[in-house]
Amino acid sequence: MSAGVHTVAVIGAGKIGELMLSGLLRSGWPVDRLLATARRPARAEELTARYGVRVVDNLTAVDEAEVLAISVKPQDAAALLDEIGPKVPADKLVISLCAGLPSSFFSRRLPEGTPVVRVMTNTPALVDQAMTAISAGAHATGTHLALAEEMFKPLGATIRVPETQQDAVTALSGSGPAYFYLLVEAMTDAGILLGLPRQVAHDLIVQTAIGSAVMLRDSGEHPVKLREAVTSPAGTTISAIRELENHGVRAALLAALEAARDRARELAAQAE
Ligand SMILES: NC(=O)c1ccc[n+]([C@@H]2O[C@H](COP(=O)([O-])OP(=O)(O)OC[C@H]3O[C@@H](n4cnc5c(N)ncnc54)[C@H](OP(=O)(O)O)[C@@H]3O)[C@@H](O)[C@H]2O)c1
Secondary structure (H helix, E strand, O other): OOOOOOOEEEEOOOHHHHHHHHHHHHOOOOHHHEEEEOOOHHHHHHHHHHHOOEEOOHHHHHHHOOEEEEOOOHHHHHHHHHHHHHHOOOOOEEEEOOOOOOHHHHHOOOOOOOOEEEEEOOHHHHHOOEEEEEEEOOOOOHHHHHHHHHHHHHHEEEEEOOHHHHHHHHHHHHOHHHHHHHHHHHHHHHHHHOOOOHHHHHHHHHHHHHHHHHHHHHHOOOHHHHHHOOOOOOOHHHHHHHHHHHOOHHHHHHHHHHHHHHHHHHHHHHHO
16 A cells, blocks of 8 residues: 555544544545545534535445544444454555554454554644654554555644554643643633633633744743743742642643543553
């Protein structure tokens, strides 16, 4: 299988599957090279109305597509693989977007030799700012990884990681947008506490988040350096930072990400 436009079937096109479909279409992937599957007829109609994409049953997708992107919930993956696994010809590329599930989960349920690539993306794919981590599973070659990259690059940044790091990636960047949204929500509340109108507080913090993120990405500076530049002696920022340290924000983040990583492992165990 060489890189180039293949027919891609998004199997279980829910939130993440839809992000992938819409991103591929925005990047110019021909709609007649995309298929989707859904469990409910209403969802199938919605996808066709929104994207003009052909929604087919799972076995038709297996038959017609060269790349199968599996985006069902981890707990639905075993039932799906019971249905399609034995019917997947070993020359198809299977890309899993399922959090926590190791590529071996799929390999055990697919014909010997089927290449599997494990991918963890995130919801900023909706605005072409995803962070997508890509790992080779069994039988996946450099060409398969390149093909996965070609599909996810239009949605944002991509990185290749060993599969052993994917549960950590899930905790960090897969769930990551939620942590930032929580922070923005809490800081907006803090602005209200200080007497700002909600919309003003929201606008201030959203633009501050964007500005800080762009500086982190583009300046090449370590975050400590960037923080020091805002932290003058006996100033306002250091007073706030003392409170953040007093309340254990750093320790809370370490514990939170460990909990997310452990939950990814639990979901994988339950899916077996
Ligand atoms: N949401 C995130 O931020 C995020 C980030 C990274 C990775 N992920 C991973 O992406 C995967 C999907 O998550 P999601 O949030 O997109 O879930 P979701 O919205 O529930 O999407 C899953 C879709 O698969 C459909 N489905 C289930 N079994 C099926 C089957 N046998 N045949 C056809 N369709 C089937 C579901 O149908 P129904 O509508 O009938 O349930 C649903 O529409 C998960 O494995 C998750 O771990 C999610």
